[in-house]
């Protein structure tokens with residue numbers, strides 16, 4: 023299933039948060055969205071996820087969700103959102119219970135997503151026993167369990183330290199390489215965007231508009247830490263963002 027944004031615009035009272043955003047998110051790609059603070063990245067994700075409706079334009083789902091999809095648009099948040107009293111497997115089974123999947127069928131799905139996220143040995147652990155990186159892997163496993171058409175990822179690594187971020191990026195690349203998934207990935211971190219994005223959408227400061235879409239051709243599996251092509255792409259993104267970020271910063275300070 024592809025997602026198509028057609029002329030999305032929105033005001034909160036008199037405050038125009040975004041203007042005329044049109045964008046295709048093709049199935050099987052990771053599309054990163056970057057832009058200065060307050061430009062509307064999380065708001066756009068909420069529109070795509072159907073949590074809120076834009077005043078202008080449409081969010082279209084084009085084509086069918088994958089077979090066995092329980093929740094076409096599934097969020098992954100930066101704070102993991104795990105239930106502390108449930109084990110790793112229990113947190114995953116919860117979303118399956120919501121869809122009436124129990125017993126052997128649930129066990130098969132849970133075993134599959136735990137294996138894909140390398141969490142098999144931690145099935146019985148409680149969240150408090152896990153590091154931040156492991157907790158986010160559980161959140162990713164839980165999202166995969168519903169076989170989503172599109173994962174909506176809002177700063178999923180920003181609560182983690184830089185080494186753990188690197189490890190999680192490796193995990194996401196490996197996961198995608200074995201079985202491509204579709205994701206819209208909001209981040210402040212340009213290194214993450216060039217490492218994970220098939221394309222990177224740069225939004226302007228408020229009202230958020232598409233400033234540029236940077237395509238990154240290099241296969242995900244060949245994107246190593248410190249890669250010269252990625253460094254170049256990151257520099258290009260920063261040049262696009264720098265003036266917008268500075269102006270947005272001043273607005274937040276004085277506005």
Ligand SMILES: Nc1ncnc2c1ncn2[C@@H]1O[C@H](COP(=O)(O)OP(=O)(O)OP(=O)(O)O)[C@@H](O)[C@H]1O
Nearest residue numbers: 034039057058059060061062063064065066210228
């Ligand atoms: N429900 C709301 N009512 C009023 N204003 C809102 C609402 N939601 C968001 N805003 C405002 O809209 C603007 C965009 O917010 P949003 O969180 O989407 O930006 P962002 O680009 O994700 O920001 P950041 O990078 O800082 O996370 C902000 O100025 C925010 O205060």
